[in-house]
Amino acid sequence: MPASSHHYRRTVLLLWLAAAVLLGLTWWHVFALVSQSRAKELANAERDLANLTRVSQEHANRTFRGADQVIRFIQSRYLELGNTLDLKALTLQGVIDAEIFPQVGVIDAMGIYTLSNQPITGKLDLSDREHFKVHVTSTSDALFVSQPVLGRATGKWSIQLTRRINRPNGDFAGVVVVSVDPGYFTRFYKELRLGQRGMMALYGLDGVARALNVGSREEFGRQANNSPVFARIAAGEEEGHYTARSVVDNVDQMVHFRKLPGYSLMIAAGLDTQSVLGNHNAAKEALWLQAAIVSMLVLALATALTRHLRQIGTEMNTRQRAQRQIEERNAQLNAIFDLSPDGFVSFDNKKRVNYISPAFRQMTGMGNETLEGVDENDFSIWLAWRCATSTPFLGVAALRADLAGGKPDPRVLIELNQRGKRVLQLGLRSSKSSSVSQILYLRDVTHEAEVDQMKSEFLATAAHELRTPMASILGYAEVLLNEEFNAATQHEFLNTIYVQSKLMANILNELLDLARIEARRDRDFRYTRVDLQMLVTDLAHTYPVPAGRSGLELTLPEQPLYLMADSGKLRQTLLNVISNAFKYSPHGDPVELKAWIKSTPNRAPGVCIEITDHGIGMSPAQLARVGERFYRADTSGKIPGTGLGMSIVKEIVALHHGTIEIDSAPGLGTTVRLCLPTYATLQDSVDQDGPSRSKLDHAIQDTRPAALS
Structure with a gap:
């Protein structure tokens, strides 16, 4: 065999071996990218589903809380007025929101629908309805949420929310029922846009859907007992996710669920797995096509394989970096406000004060002052003297006249001119008791307003x-x-x-920062010992000074200044103040930063940081509004900004137990002074030759700082 032939076969063999190795590496790389793309799409879908269920949970909670407030109100009023209670009038007055709760009524102890805010034709017997029977057999007045039923009064599908009415002696007096249109939920779910095969549902733990949206289709009362979600909730899970074939439309879905606290209900959201992986499948097909092309090129010309693989790798890296830059962030704010207990004053049969509750004393700030035995006219003068002129109190007699004029529960609002702004709601009720002729009651509605x-x-x-x-x-x-x-x-x-x-x-980012700080307070903060000189110096070197401007002018003490603070939050605070100083001194005036130790007898030591500019300054009216969200002293629109920076500064400094002082005058500039607490004085922790490590480590601990007094 000629040597050239042997050399040819050996070269061909080596070439095919090299081609096989390169092909193997190519396909392995493609499969890895496909797996990574799939995992990323699934993770993004899971995050979106978690946010959607959180939003739907809050929507359901608000709806049920609103319905429960209406139920409790009618429960109380029915016990007072019986069948004379006018639900239609309450609806017209706006006490009952007819758009959300189209029908509200009372079923008496015999199961007869006696009162309603909608017309009732004939004698409507509801004694066989589940939402009535459940209260007959139980003495609890807990809120019950029924399965969707076809209303006999309205002829429409509705979810019935009910509570038992108990007389003072414990006897069963009937049931208050509020009807909620399940379409109220499905219309909300449609706005979430889950796709043609997406699902959003409000389920009872009995396995029955109160409201269900599948694509554009609405369903009420759908049975889904065999769904795995109910077994997981029964096992104690409050929230979770899984992937399974939907029992509703037999489609493979990713599902996220949340149980509603306090209710036997849950929210479930699902996305069609194929839709979720649509972009992934398209990318997968593209990757496989590219790998096939590469394979043909390797077979045709092995020497061109390395260049092509490098292009594919570069393209994939660029795509991944672009995907990371497009990630969205979502957040939601919710607050629950507690009402303080009502205060009341009772009058005897001669219209004289005979009892004042502690809550009334606290609301009005009367302290140990004695009013027992005072007649209603003198009492009215005493209370009117404490009211602001904008909301005068006309007297108990005027409330009684309104009551006699046909108002079932006359109420007025007053604002006290003492103890800061406090708005109270007053009402009067008469009594036929021999010892109590009338009761004046108050409720603090300051927080709500x-x-x-x-x-x-x-x-x-x-x-x-x-x-x-x-x-x-x-x-x-x-x-x-x-x-x-x-x-x-x-x-x-x-x-x-x-x-x-x-x-x-x-x-949006600054709103999210504010929302996160307000929601979590300092639980995201990491307090460590911070070298202020090092932080400020680094900040001055890295801050992007506007073109044509001189850098930040620093005046720092020679000895080290140490703080117990969250370094990142402190840097964010200083950056916001420095940025404002440069923006609001547009004519090139210098910006100065000074720091010093604040030491006052009988007070904790602290470190003060002062940033001064010589720019446009602020008037007293503008200065008073610094820290308000979206407020900006410049309204011309020529100076960029969001108006949220100082709000963030205010929150971060407060969580560090620090203080903010601002001095400013129009045309003279502004000085912002931040004072933050520290645990050690410089005299205790710094020697003449520099900081003593043993003293400093002993004096400064890695804990939250104490308040700066």
């Missing part, structure tokens, strides 16, 4: 702030879609869209 006003103002402001950049984004995007432009103009429009999108992202 302030919360409603804060919510309205915050939502209006946030919507306004987000609408401005969104208008620019939509406008320029619409122009780009409908018109042809040269490359330079397109780049200009895209840059505007990018800048406005970045502004929206900044607003």
Whole structure:
């Protein structure tokens, strides 16, 4: 055999061996990317489902709490007024929200539907209904949520929420029933847009769907007892997820569930697995096609394989980096406000005060003052003297006149001019008792009024702030879609869209920071010993000073200053204040930072950091609003910002037990002074030759700092 032939076969063998190794590496790499893509899609879908069930849980909780408040109110009023209770009038007055609760009524002890806010035709017997029978056999007045039923009064599907009515002696007096349209839930679920085969449902733990959305289809009362979710909840799980074939439409789904605390109900959300993996399958097919092309190229020309694999690797890395940059963040805020106990004053049969409750004393700040024995006129003068002029108290006699004029429960609002702003709701009820002629009762509604006003103002402001950049984004995007432009103009429009999108992202990120700080307080903080000089120096070197401006001017003591603080949060706080100082001194004036130890006799030591600019400054009215969300001293729109920076600073400093002082004057600049507590004085922890490690380690501990007094 010629040597050349032997050499050829050996070369071919080596070439095919090399090609086989390269093909094996190529396919192994593709399979790894496919697995990674699948895991990522599933993780994103699970995160979205968890957020959707959380939103739906809050929606259901608010609905049931609202219904329960109506039930308890009617329960109390029915015991007082019996069949004279006018539910239709309460609906017209807005006490009952007819849009959410279309029918509200009372079933008497015999099962007859006696009262309703809707017309009733004939004698309607509901004694065979589950939501009536369950209260007959039990003395508990717990809230019951029925399966969807076809209402006999309305002829429509509804979910019945009921409570037992007990007379004072414990006898069964009937049932208060509030009907909730299950479509109220399914319409909300449709807005979540889970896709053509997505599912969102409100299930009872009995396995019956109260409201179910599958794609665009609505169902009520669907049985799903054999779904694995009920076995998991029975085993004690409050929340979880799984993948299984749906018992509703026999589709493979990813499902996330949450049990509603306090109710025998749960929320379940599902996404079609094939839809979830749609992008993954498309990417998988593309990857397999690319691998096949690479394989053919390897077989045709082995020497070109390395370059092609490098291109594939580069392309995949670029795609992964792009995916990581597009991740979304979601958050939701919810608050529960507790009402303080009612206060009351009772009057004897001669209209003289005979008892004042402790809650009334606390609300009005009367202390140990004695009013027992005072007649109602003198009492009215005493209370009116404590009211603000904007909400005068007209007297107990005026309330009694309203009661005599046909008002079943006359109430007025007053605002006290002592002990800060406090809004009270007053009502009067008469009595036929020989010892009590009437009772004046009070309820503190200050928190409710302030919360409603804060919510309205915050939502209006946030919507306004987000609408401005969104208008620019939509406008320029619409122009780009409908018109042809040269490359330079397109780049200009895209840059505007990018800048406005970045502004929206900044607003949302800072809102999320505020929401996280308010919700978790300092549980995300990591308090360690922080070298202030090192932190400030690093900050001064890394801060992007605007073009044409001099850097941050530092004045720091020679001896070290140590704080017990969260280093990242402290850096964020200083960055926000420094950024404001540069923005609001646009004519190139210097920005200065000073730090010193604050030592006062009989007080804990602290460290003060002062940032000063010589810019536009603020008026006293503007200064008073610093820290309000979305408030900005400059309203011209020429200085960029979200108006949330100082709100974040205020929250972080408060959680460090620190204080903020701001001095400012129009045209003279602004000084922001942050004082934070520390555990050791410099005299105790620093020698002339430098800090003593043993003393410093003993004096400064890795714990939350004490308050700076």
